[in-house]
Amino acid sequence: MDKEAQETITPPSSSSAQPSATSPHHDDLLLPTELQNSILVAYRSIGIGTFGVVMRFVGMPLEKIALFMNSSQVTGKHQFAQSIKLTFQKGVLSPYKVVGPASLVAWFMQYSVMGLAFQFFDHALSKALGVAPVYYGDELMEPPPPPSSNTNHNHDATHQIKSITKTILAPILAGSLESTVANRAEVQRYYGPTKLTAIESHLKWNPAARFCGPSFLSNAMRNVIMCNTSFILTPITFKLYYPQERKSQGSLFWFGMGMNFVGNAVAITQQALWGRALDYAVYADGGAVVGASGAATANTVTTQVARNISYSQVIKSSLQKDGIAAFFTVPKWASRILMNAPVQGSLPWFYNNVLPLGEDSVLGVVRTLYGDDGKKNNCAIS
Incomplete structure (x- = not known):
């Protein structure tokens, strides 16, 4: 490679700012646009997935505390203290011992794929229904659109129905996909691998279940x-309601954190239902053993038996025993925030400030492998 070509593809060292991870500018690397975009998407997805795995693994004690807080294993007063005791009852490192390969894969998939999955469904449904996708990226920093007249197409009843339908379906599909990837691993961390295998074997579930x-x-x-x-x-x-003069990356971060707290206030009801349903699935009685729950006394042993979950029974019995506190208390909400905040709160910083530092290096390696005639290939492909 001659000196002139090298100067062409190497970013100047005096560049005053790193390119944004959401709006990269790497035209000087002379790669075909589609190839460059695909590489950057893959690089960021792998980076976010790796970041998620590390942060979730480090925060496993917080996750176990949150899981116990939203289960039927803690009740009455001092639930937070009870959850901490249960989390570390088998040792300081016990929360990490339930993390298996499935959990690591699930964490990686959850963080690397979830955002892309929503965008895929949002754009696919938008294209199919002929409506605009949800606001994204730099669009959030722009002023809200001016009010339109009632005769405008955007206010047509059919168009509004299509837009609402898309807005409802996209998160349902994306959230369901995330659970398909992650739920079994979460259950494994709750029960432990051996106990989950015993439950599945006893209930004789089909492969999909x-x-x-x-x-x-x-x-x-x-x-x-x-x-x-x-x-x-x-x-x-x-986009629509935040004061325009106060919009910035920092204000978006804190606004998103605040909305996350609000969302978790609703989500913990389902988190509590999830934990109580798992407790319901294993009950103390005679029958097929899935795990001992007590010591032998007078030649008898209390065993745990697996059964299929009945959500109506779980909700009914939970409300009878603990009332509304079965599904929502401030400590439950706080534990959920404690579990989510470290990774969710720092993810925007990691995405926008750390990942861009490696983009030019990654593209430089690809440029070397791609060949010195990248400019010619780019013109031909374009």
Whole structure:
């Protein structure tokens, strides 16, 4: 490679600003546009997925506390203290011992695919129904659109129905996809791998049920709620109602965090239902053993038996025992926030400030592998 070509593809060292991860400018690398975009999407997806795995693994004690807080294993007063005791009852490192390969894969898929999944469904449905996709990226910083007359196409009843239909379906599909990927691993971390295998074996589930895992419906509802919060409510309300003169990346971060707190206030009801449903699936009685729950006394042993989940029975028995506190208390909400805040709160910073630092290097490697005639190939492909 001659000196002139090298100077052409190398970013100047005096560049005053790093390119934004959401609006990259790497034209000087002379790669075909579609190839460059695909590489950047893959790079960011892998980066976000890896970041999610590390943060979730480090925060496993917080996750276990939140899981116990939203289960029937804690009740009455001092629920937070009870949850901490249960989390570490088998040792300081016990929360990490329930993390298996399925959890690592699920975390990676959850963080690398979820955002892309919503955008895919949002854009696919928008194109199919002939409506605009949800606001995204730099659009959030622009002023809200001016009011239109009632005769405008955007206010046509049919158009509005299509738009509402798309807005409802996109997060449902994306949230359900996330649960399909992640729920079984979450259940495995709740029960432990051995106990989950015993439950599945006793209930003789079909392959699809095994893949989705127990209590899938409540898990999916939780993810749909949070998907709506992150990808529908936050961008729309920020775009339309946040003061224009105060809009910035920082204000969007804090606004998103605030909306996340609100979304979690609703999502914890489903998180609690998920935990109580899993407790319902294993009960103390005689029959097929899925795990000992007590010591032998007078030649008797209390065993745990697996049964299919009945959500109506779970809700009824929970309300009878604990009232509304079975599904919502301030400590439950706080534990959910404690579990989510470290990774969700720092993800925008990581995405917009850390990942861009490696983009030029990654594209430079690809440019080297792609060949020195990238400019010619780019012209031919374009």
